Amino acid sequence: MLKLAWRNIWRNKGRSMITIAAVMFCVIFAVVLRSFQVGVWEHMVDDIVANNFGYLQVHQKGFWGEQSLDLSMDEGALPVAQWQEVDGVRSVVRRLESFSLVSTGQSNRGSLVLGIEPEFELPGLQLIDQIVSGSVFEPGSDQVVVSEGLADFLKVGVGDSLLFLSQGYRGASAYGQFMVSGIAKISNPELNKQLVLMPLQTAQWMYNGMGLLTTAVIDLEPGTDYKEVKEALQPMMGEDLELLEWEELFPELIQTIEADMAGGQIFITILYFIISFVLLGTVIMMVSEREREFGILVSIGMRKTKLAFVTVLENLMLTLGGAIVGMALVKPVQFYFKDNPIDLSGQMKEAIEQFDFEPKLYTTTSFIINLNHGAIVFFIGILVSSYAVWKIMKLEPVKSMRS
C-alpha cells in the first residue's frame, strides 16, 4: 500500500512538486514569522527577567501590589542561608526599591530608584558592561548611576548633582543630593528612561530604612526550573513573606505577549487557510482524475477503507514532505537571526521604542515552533484528505467506472 501511495504521488510530478513547494513555503513563512515573534519576546523576557528582575522575588506580603516602603523586610530576619541551600539557588540578591522625584534644578522626572550591591547583582545590573561613561559608584558613597535615557532627559553628565525628593519608610521625608558617577545603558527601554541606581546602604539611609530591604531576588543556577525552586522555597516563606514568580510580577508583560501572539496568530491562520485550499485543490483534482480507477479497484475487491487509507497516505506524504523540508530549511535562518538580530531604524525604530520594546528583531531557535507548524500542516493534510475519504466512501463502482 505504501508503494502504491508513493508511486501515485509521482504520477503527476508537476502537481506534486507544486503542492510540496506550497506546503514548504507555508511552513517556512509561518515558522519565520513565529520565530521572530517568539524570539523578540524571549529576548525581552530574558532581558527583563533573567538580567534585571529575576525569575523569583521575595517581598513582605503585599509589597508588590502596593509598592510601599512600609511593607519592607528586616534583612536580619530573613532566612537567606536556608534559601541558599535549596537546589538551583545560586544567591540571594538584596535590593531596596522605591520611587523618587529626581531633579537637576532645571528639569525633573519621577524615577525608579534601586538600591543595589552591583557585585552581587544579576547580570543586567552589575553595571560593568552597562556603563557608557563614568564609573560605578563605591559602596556606601553619595554617588549614583543614572540610566542613559534619564540622563538625556535631565541633561546631566558624570560629575553633575541630582536632587532626590520622596517619601521614606513610615512617612519620613526622603531626600538627598547625590553626584552622578556614571551613565549606564540599560537594555530594557522602559528602565533606561527612568532608572537611578545607588548603593544599597545609601538608599536605605535616604529612605530612612536602615537594615530594610524591599526585595530579595532569588538568583538561579543556569538551566534551573524556577517553578521547582519556587515549590521548594514556598514552605520557608512563613506568613509574612510573598514569593512571586516573574509571571506574577509582570502580568501586563504576559498580557502584552499574549495579545501580540494572538495578532500573529491571525496572520498565520490566514496563511493556513490559503494552504488548506491549495491542498484541497490538489485532493479534488486527484479524486476527480482517478474516480474511474477508484471504481475499478473497488470492483476487483479492494475495500473502500483500504483505498481511502492509500489516498490519505498519499496526501500525508505530500504534506509531510513539504513540512519536513520547510522545517529543515528554516532552521539556519532561525540560528542566524538569533545571533544577528535585525536592527530596526528610522520610523519603525521610533514606533517600537514608544512601546518600550528594544528595536531589534531576534529569532528563537526553539524547535518546538517548527514541530508545532509541521504538526498543524500534518493536521491540515488529514483534514483535506477527508474530502477524498468522503468521495471514496460514497463511491458507486459502476458509476465511477463510467466516469
Add this chain to the structure above:
Amino acid sequence: MSTPVIEIKNLEKVYEGAVPVHAVNGINLTITEGEFTALKGPSGCGKTTLLNLLGGLDKPTSGSIEIGGVDITTLSENELIDFRLRNIGFVFQAYNLIPVLSAQENVSFIMLLQDRPKEEREARAQQLLEAVGLKGKEGQRPGQLSGGQQQRVAVARALASKPQFVLADEPTANLDSTSTANLLDIMEKLNKEEGMTFVFATHDDRVIKKARRIISIEDGKVLSDE
C-alpha cells in the same frame, strides 16, 4: 451433470426516471462450471447491466443471484467487495490496469488484497503472465504495453485470485484482430485446461464464434439460449 456456478432467478433491474427503463427484465439463467458463454445483443440491450449484476457491482431491483450457493443480492457492501475479491474475476473493455504498477504488480495486487504470502504472489503472477504470453514483460508498466498486451495482463489479473468464474465486458472491443485472436486463444486454453468459467458480454462476432454457449439478449430479456 456440471455444478451450477451462477443461478439467476427472476432478475430485474429498473432505472428510475421520468420514464423507467427495464434494463434487465425478468431473466432466469443457470451457468455451470467450465462454461465459455457469450451474452450477445445490440448496444443498450442490457448485457452490461446483467454482467454488473452478476459481478455484484450493482444491486438488482428484484430477483436473486446465487453464486456457489450464496445469494449475493443479500450481502452488505463490504461482504460483496470481499465476495468479489475471492470469487469473481473481471476483465474490462478498457483494460483498467493500475498505471503506476508493473504488469507483475498488477497481477499480484489482487493477491495482496487477499493477504497471500509474497512468495506465492510472485510465483503465481509469473506463472499467469507466462500463461498469457507475457514472459519477459513482467516489469513493464501498462503505458509501456500495447492494448492487446494490457488486456492479457487484465486476464492474468482476473485469474490471479483463483475465482469461481471470470466476467468479461467487451474484452476485445479495443483490440485489433491479431490481439483479439491471441486473447481468445488464451482464454479458451484457460477454459479448457483449467476449467475456468468465462462469461462475456460482447457483440464481437470473433468472440461469439469461439463461445460454446450463446445467450442473446434484447430489451433486457433472454431472446435465445443456444
